[in-house]
Amino acid sequence: MDAHEQALVGLADDPRYRRLVRRRSRLGWTLTALMLVAYFGFILLVAFAKPLLARPLAGGATSVGIPIGLGVILLAIALTGVYVRRVNREFDREVDALARGFRA
Amino acid sequence: MNGATNWPAIAMFAGFVALTLAITRWAARRTRTADDFYAAGGGITGFQNGLAIAGDYMSAASFLGISAQIFADGYDGLIYSIGFLVGWPILLFLMAERLRNLGRYTFADVASFRFAQTPVRTLAAASTLMVVLFYLIAQMVGAGQLIRLLFGLPYPYAVATVGVMMTLYVLFGGMLATTWVQIVKAVLLLGAATFIAGAVLWRFGFSAEALFARAVEVKGTRAIMGPGGFIKDPVSAVSLGLALMFGTAGLPHILQRFFTVPDARAARTSVLWATGWIGWFYLLTFVIGFGAIVLVGTEPAYLDPAGGLRGGGNMAAVHLAHAVGGDLFLGFVSAVAFATILAVVAGLTLSGASAVSHDLYASVFRRGRADQAAELRVSRITVLVLAVVAIGLGVLFERQNVAFMVSLAFALAASANFPVLLTSLLWRGCTTRGVVAGGAVGLLLALGLTILSPAIWVAVLGHAEPVFPYGSPAIFSMPAAFLTIWIVSLIDRSGRAAVDRAGYLPQRVRSETGIGAVGASSH
Numbered sequence: 001m002d003a004h005e006q007a008l009v010g011l012a013d014d015p016r017y018r019r020l021v022r023r024r025s026r027l028g029w030t031l032t033a034l035m036l037v038a039y040f041g042f043i044l045l046v047a048f049a050k051p052l053l054a055r056p057l058a059g060g061a062t063s064v065g066i067p068i069g070l071g072v073i074l075l076a077i078a079l080t081g082v083y084v085r086r087v088n089r090e091f092d093r094e095v096d097a098l099a100r101g102f103r104a
Numbered sequence: 105m106n107g108a109t110n111w112p113a114i115a116m117f118a119g120f121v122a123l124t125l126a127i128t129r130w131a132a133r134r135t136r137t138a139d140d141f142y143a144a145g146g147g148i149t150g151f152q153n154g155l156a157i158a159g160d161y162m163s164a165a166s167f168l169g170i171s172a173q174i175f176a177d178g179y180d181g182l183i184y185s186i187g188f189l190v191g192w193p194i195l196l197f198l199m200a201e202r203l204r205n206l207g208r209y210t211f212a213d214v215a216s217f218r219f220a221q222t223p224v225r226t227l228a229a230a231s232t233l234m235v236v237l238f239y240l241i242a243q244m245v246g247a248g249q250l251i252r253l254l255f256g257l258p259y260p261y262a263v264a265t266v267g268v269m270m271t272l273y274v275l276f277g278g279m280l281a282t283t284w285v286q287i288v289k290a291v292l293l294l295g296a297a298t299f300i301a302g303a304v305l306w307r308f309g310f311s312a313e314a315l316f317a318r319a320v321e322v323k324g325t326r327a328i329m330g331p332g333g334f335i336k337d338p339v340s341a342v343s344l345g346l347a348l349m350f351g352t353a354g355l356p357h358i359l360q361r362f363f364t365v366p367d368a369r370a371a372r373t374s375v376l377w378a379t380g381w382i383g384w385f386y387l388l389t390f391v392i393g394f395g396a397i398v399l400v401g402t403e404p405a406y407l408d409p410a411g412g413l414r415g416g417g418n419m420a421a422v423h424l425a426h427a428v429g430g431d432l433f434l435g436f437v438s439a440v441a442f443a444t445i446l447a448v449v450a451g452l453t454l455s456g457a458s459a460v461s462h463d464l465y466a467s468v469f470r471r472g473r474a475d476q477a478a479e480l481r482v483s484r485i486t487v488l489v490l491a492v493v494a495i496g497l498g499v500l501f502e503r504q505n506v507a508f509m510v511s512l513a514f515a516l517a518a519s520a521n522f523p524v525l526l527t528s529l530l531w532r533g534c535t536t537r538g539v540v541a542g543g544a545v546g547l548l549l550a551l552g553l554t555i556l557s558p559a560i561w562v563a564v565l566g567h568a569e570p571v572f573p574y575g576s577p578a579i580f581s582m583p584a585a586f587l588t589i590w591i592v593s594l595i596d597r598s599g600r601a602a603v604d605r606a607g608y609l610p611q612r613v614r615s616e617t618g619i620g621a622v623g624a625s626s627h
Contacts, residue, residue: 004610004620005607005610008609008610008613008614008619008620009609009610009613011613011617011619012609012612012613017613017616017617020616021616024616027197028197028198029197029198031193031197032193032194032197032198035190035193035194035197036194036349038190039186039187039190039345039349040342040345042186043183043341043342043344043345044338044341044342046183046331046335046341047335047337047338047341047342048338050330050331050332051330053179053330053331054179054326054327054329054330054331055330056326056329060313060316060317061313061316061317061319061320061326061329062312062313062316062329063179063326063329063330065179065182065329065330065331066179066182066312066316066329069179069182069183069186070387070390072186072189072190073185073186073189073383073386073387074383076189076190076192076193076379076383077379077380077383079193080192080193080196080375080376080379080380081376083193083196083197083372084196084372084373084375084376087372088369088372092369095616095617095618098617098619099617099618099619102617102619
């Protein structure tokens with residue numbers, strides 16, 4: 001392991017680094033879980049509850065499955081937005097500070 | 105349309121080809137180093153990259169294939185759209201920034217970061233080539249059908265034309281040309297699709313309910329409003345779901361796009377833009393598919409004597425463009441669809457060529473001692489070889505639905521590349537032997553089961569019954585890959601394994617902070 005890698009390993013013990021990674025990972029995995037639940041919920045409906053998805057919404061031609069499907073699409077965009085907004089606001093500055101301290 | 109040569113369409117084609125060649129010429133003058141060729145010099149912004157990613161993703165398979173599937177089966181097509189989209193958040197939450205911080209030109213840079221270079225890069229190159237080939241076939245088939253419809257050119261010639269065009273872009277313009285062709289095309293395609301969907305909704309007083317009601321009336325059944333025969337059984341449903349969702353995070357030509365931006369922040373921004381554009385595009389595709397049921401399916405001019413669509417089942421969106429916008433708009437949409445195919449094919453070819461030149465030639469064969477000129481020469485030769493192979497396979501697979509072919513590429517990516525990348529990024533205990541064994545198991549199992557599945561065993565090879573009854577292999581091959589990585593890494597007591605595990609912490613810190621990443625400064 002060269003000196004650069006040694007220094008990186010050293011940084012891994014820095015409490016600021018540990019806190020940053022813990023919080024950002026939690027955000028990433030929480031949003032991942034939400035997306036997985038929503039999408040595989042939809043897939044399981046397709047697999048096991050076809051009649052439910054095909055049922056008319058409010059008696060018209062539109063079926064229950066249409067708002068559900070479009071909802072999954074909108075949720076994917078919304079979760080992406082939440083992640084980017086939070087990381088831009090909360091984590092970027094901390095990462096920059098760590099990187100600056102590393103060089104100094 | 106009626107067999108006569110469509111001059112407005114040809115003029116639009118010529119205009120677009122001229123534009124893209126001009127971009128290629130401009131890019132060729134700026135493409136000197138390997139950095140330029142593989143990663144556009146790292147100077148693409150997050151917004152531009154978002155459009156380029158969306159462009160890569162809104163392929164002919166999406167535009168023609170999904171609208172065609174909605175035209176045929178209604179709601180089923182939406183299942184594809186959703187699956188294609190939901191991979192993006194996952195890729196962002198778990199991988200995008202880490203990829204940018206660790207990699208340089210190819211996803212193998214990341215997968216092999218702390219491992220023995222030769223075996224991991226060889227595996228990554230093999231799986232890249234397989235994924236690229238399946239994806240290429242789908243695009244070639246779409247392109248061939250489109251050109252045949254418009255020019256009356258025989259299908260093999262049409263496929264060959266596409267092959268020659270994309271070779272020019274990649275050979276001379278590299279990643280810079282490929283990216284800008286992709287951006288221009290993404291803007292045109294989003295514009296065209298928005299116009300078509302708007303025109304369809306306008307005819308129904310902007311009431312989706314009225315559109316659906318008319319579609320049900322035309323089809324004579326409510327079956328199109330719910331999931332139908334496309335998903336035959338729960339296993340196939342979940343399997344396809346896994347392939348679509350996690351395949352995105354393993355597509356080599358998509359992953360390569362994260363190395364064209366200067367830093368992790370730009371990588372993040374590009375996914376947000378890409379997800380937004382792609383989501384919007386799939387909403388439009390849904391309207392376009394139903395619009396085609398109502399406006400194309402009822403119009404004899406668009407149908408052949410047998411009652412099918414003229415020019416093949418994938419042409420629903422193209423006919424709809426004519427129905428709402430006449431000859432001129434048909435020409436525009438055809439040119440855009442053709443451009444879509446060219447751009448996607450170019451991106452795919454570039455990533456296949458990078459795998460051969462950067463991973464196999466420079467890193468494995470020359471052990472990192474190849475000079476740039478030789479590496480780029482190998483890359484360009486590979487482009488030529490891939491073009492020939494793609495043309496040949498495009499002709500062979502003429503009758504396959506293109507969206508389905510793409511889903512097979514996704515299954516391979518989800519079964520080989522995704523498990524390897526995720527474990528190498530996030531699991532300390534993972535070793536060289538583990539990822540190579542797991543990646544190989546995932547790739548071979550996915551490939552083998554695909555060959556034994558109805559799409560190839562029955563439809564292409566002509567056997568009566570499929571050996572593997574499900575539509576997608578991912579539900580078996582992806583867990584098998586993870587399990588193999590886990591077990592083999594766990595029992596790996598080799599000297600290399602100790603090096604691999606010791607390399608985790610510095611890799612993780614770099615991936616989280618970007619310290620030491622190939623950054624804007626080096627470009």
